[in-house]
Amino acid sequence: MVNHKAPFRVLAIFGTRPEAIKMLPLVKALKEDPRFACRVAVTAQHREMLDQVMEIFNVTADYDLNIMAPGQTLYDITARAVKGLEKVLEQSSPDLVLVHGDTSTTFIGALAAFYGQIPVAHVEAGLRSGNKYSPFPEEMNRRLTGVIADLHLAPTVTAKTNLMQEGVEEGRIYITGNTVIDALQWAVRQPCPPTEDTRRVDELLKKMLDQGHLSRLLTVTCHRRENLGKPMEEIFHALRRLAEDFDDVAVVFPMHKNPAVRRPAQEILADHPRILLTEPMEYLQFAHLMDKSYLILTDSGGLQEEAPALGKPVLVLRNNTERPEAVSAGTAMLAGTDRHSVYTKAARLLLDKSAYLAMAKAVNPYGDGQACRRSIDAIARWARL
Numbered sequence: 001m002v003n004h005k006a007p008f009r010v011l012a013i014f015g016t017r018p019e020a021i022k023m024l025p026l027v028k029a030l031k032e033d034p035r036f037a038c039r040v041a042v043t044a045q046h047r048e049m050l051d052q053v054m055e056i057f058n059v060t061a062d063y064d065l066n067i068m069a070p071g072q073t074l075y076d077i078t079a080r081a082v083k084g085l086e087k088v089l090e091q092s093s094p095d096l097v098l099v100h101g102d103t104s105t106t107f108i109g110a111l112a113a114f115y116g117q118i119p120v121a122h123v124e125a126g127l128r129s130g131n132k133y134s135p136f137p138e139e140m141n142r143r144l145t146g147v148i149a150d151l152h153l154a155p156t157v158t159a160k161t162n163l164m165q166e167g168v169e170e171g172r173i174y175i176t177g178n179t180v181i182d183a184l185q186w187a188v189r190q191p192c193p194p195t196e197d198t199r200r201v202d203e204l205l206k207k208m209l210d211q212g213h214l215s216r217l218l219t220v221t222c223h224r225r226e227n228l229g230k231p232m233e234e235i236f237h238a239l240r241r242l243a244e245d246f247d248d249v250a251v252v253f254p255m256h257k258n259p260a261v262r263r264p265a266q267e268i269l270a271d272h273p274r275i276l277l278t279e280p281m282e283y284l285q286f287a288h289l290m291d292k293s294y295l296i297l298t299d300s301g302g303l304q305e306e307a308p309a310l311g312k313p314v315l316v317l318r319n320n321t322e323r324p325e326a327v328s329a330g331t332a333m334l335a336g337t338d339r340h341s342v343y344t345k346a347a348r349l350l351l352d353k354s355a356y357l358a359m360a361k362a363v364n365p366y367g368d369g370q371a372c373r374r375s376i377d378a379i380a381r382w383a384r385l
């Protein structure tokens with residue numbers, strides 16, 4: 001029987017690197033499903049870091065607001081994105097808007113859809129730290145998005161429970177797993193062509209082996225707004241001391257493009273022979289870098305989900321987390337941001353093999369690589385397709 005029904009129009013709105021990594025596998029799956037017509041609007045709250053991901057997933061945006069500006073404030077992002085999205089929504093007139101996670105683009109995407117009286121599905125719904133200002137502004141972005149959303153695609157049972165405690169109807173929540181695991185499983189299966197930065201990493205590791213040292217790779221990312229300034233400097237001092245005290249440690253830090261991250265990183269870390277500061281890596285290269293790391297230190301959300309899936313212990317460079325599942329499973333640990341705390345926790349994992357092995361177990365509280373399929377099933381059921 002021929003289905004003459006018009007496809008259900010979905011508009012995916014995102015703007016930063018992590019949203020793109022977690023949303024593009026879903027966008028690609030929607031594009032392959034004849035029940036849907038899926039288009040993409042990027043605010044480009046990030047520019048280079050977003051473009052890197054779009055290229056790897058081979059998706060071109062249908063609408064690009066190109067809003068990024070150096071030193072952009074939350075007010076700048078909000079004003080530019082909401083105004084730009086007004087036109088996009090008028091032109092594309094979707095049946096459903098998809099937003100992901102907790103960035104300013106996420107919340108403004110949901111708000112703009114609400115102004116246009118268009119239903120919203122929230123991917124990676126229900127994460128909560130319980131602290132309005134930490135992470136800032138992400139905790140409030142995701143809570144406000146949750147209030148607007150009609151359909152909540154929760155990655156875990158904990159996320160679903162959080163939503164139900166806030167009064168969201170159970171029938172609107174679907175547990176899907178996190179699409180980052182779909183992305184990661186795909187990425188580690190791809191060949192990983194060397195780049196200038198991956199060559200630098202390989203050369204450093206080889207040089208250390210040639211000098212008779214084991215080489216243990218510590219992969220670091222750090223960018224959170226609430227860590228900018230003093231906390232970030234403290235973290236960087238801890239990293240430097242780790243490199244100074246452990247001859248077999250190499251630290252690789254692909255720096256976020258934010259100058260407020262790069263400046264102190266250069267000042268505190270640049271001149272140590274076993275610390276490599278690199279440009280943001282492309283996702284494939286970065287996934288492979290994580291895979292060969294001994295330990296991951298990060299304040300990123302995505303890495304807290306990816307590291308456990310790869311069996312890598314992760315020290316979270318924050319005082320709280322909205323991703324408690326990996327902490328409960330024993331692969332993640334809160335390390336705070338002061339230099340003593342970060343140094344001591346990392347040093348223990350370098351010195352105490354049994355403490356390390358207790359954390360280095362592959363657990364996957366965030367999904368089984370089927371989150372896109374489940375998300376599509378949930379959207380289809382919700383839309384009665």
Ligand code: UD1
Nearest residue numbers: 016045046047048049050069070071072103104105257258
């Ligand atoms: C944003 C999100 C954060 C997310 C993070 C992922 C908000 C408020 N913050 O934070 O939730 O975890 O992205 O990385 O939504 N820059 C470039 N090129 C790029 C990207 C950034 O030059 O490709 C520079 C620009 O100078 C920009 C600055 O980085 O002004 C900060 O970017 P912004 O999106 O405001 O904040 P992030 O810290 O990246």
Ligand code: UDP
Nearest residue numbers: 017018021254280281282283286300301302
């Ligand atoms: N990532 C990447 N290249 C890098 C650093 C990180 O591709 O050089 C990926 C990482 O694997 C994860 C995502 O970017 O999937 C995390 O993005 P980010 O740290 O910018 O944001 P957050 O997760 O904190 O929101």
